[in-house]
Amino acid sequence: METQARKLEIVTTELKRCDLVKLDGRIDSSAAPKVEEALKAITDAGRYRIVLDMSGVDFTSSAFLRVVIKYMKVCKRWNRGDVRLAALQPRIADVLDLAGLTPLFKIFENDTLAVGSF
Amino acid sequence: MAQQRGRWELTIDARQSSLGAVADFMEEVCDTLDLDEDTAFAVRLATDEACQNAAEHSCHFAEDREVTVSCEHVGSDLVITIRDRGEPFDPTKVRPPQLDAPLEERNGGGLGIHFMRQMMDEVRFDLTPDGVNSVTMVKRHVVGGEERHPTH
Incomplete structure (x- = not known):
């Protein structure tokens, strides 16, 4: 390879409906805090409806999943929003499955459907 | 990265930002060994998780601590060893992840070791008499043919 x-x-x-965060590249454990910074900037501004466009992500570890879990809880509090995922590559979908997270996340084929879901 | 034939080694300081160098290193090793994409992904994920655990739980991300990753192919097996001199790490004290729990009860804890065990054929934790935490992970029957020439 x-x-x-x-x-x-x-x-x-x-x-208008939400914040779209396009992630592109490798989310190794050193990169997960950068995702957290981006999500924190959105929620600190009082916005809680977030779509993560994962189409360009070809690697992720549990550090990223911990960040998503944390911000999903923040956004869902008082039903004020959610973090939704779009366009997962097959290996990334497998990692979510392995972590038992697939049933907990709303996952869409592409960012348009995910944005439209809000 | 230091390399002898069939063996590669990288040492980083234990800061989280240094873990990107491990990811670069593992991509290069996987390329050099010409691993198929699924195997390479599994090996890269397991190594990222093991190094994150070493840097975080043993070394507390202290920049004066070091984490060393060694990769070696023994026949057709790939053997990856992660070592650090941080606090002794006892994997039996890590609670297994709650894979069926609702979101409110989840925090992602324990996923690292879970991923390591799922991705690799063998995972072994040791504490040497001189105080080195050592994690040995084996992926069997994955290395074949000639190595490519490393890019550096």
Whole structure:
């Protein structure tokens, strides 16, 4: 196989219905805190409806899952929002399955469906 | 990274930000050994989790502590060893993850060791007499053919 180290890029777009966070690259354990910073910036601004576009993510570890669990709890408090996932690559979906998280997350085929779900 | 033929080693300080170097290192080892994509993903994930555990739970992310990753192929097996001189780590004290619990009861704890055991064929934790935590992980029958020339 050929791999090329792809550092994580994060682009947040504030939409009418929710915030769309496009994650692109590898979310190894050193990169998970960057995702946390991005989510914290959104919730600190009082917005709690978030879509993570995972189409460009080809690697993730449990450190990222802990961040998503934490912010899903923050957003769901008082029914004020949610963190929803879009466009998981098959291996990332397998990691979620292995962690027993698939039934807890709302997962959509693409970011348009995920944004429209709010 | 230090390399002898068929053996690669990387030492990082125990800061979380240094774990990206482990991810780069493992991508390069997997490329060099020409592992298939599923095997490479499994090996990279298990190593990331083991190093995160060592840096966080044994070394408390202290920059004056070190974590060393060694990869070696023994026949067709890939053997990965992670060592640190932090606090002694007892894996039996880590609670298994609550895979069926509702969201309110989840915090993602215990997933690292769970992933290591799921991804690798063998995972062994040792504490050496001179105080080194050592995690040995084996993936069997995955290395074949000629190695590629490493890029550096």
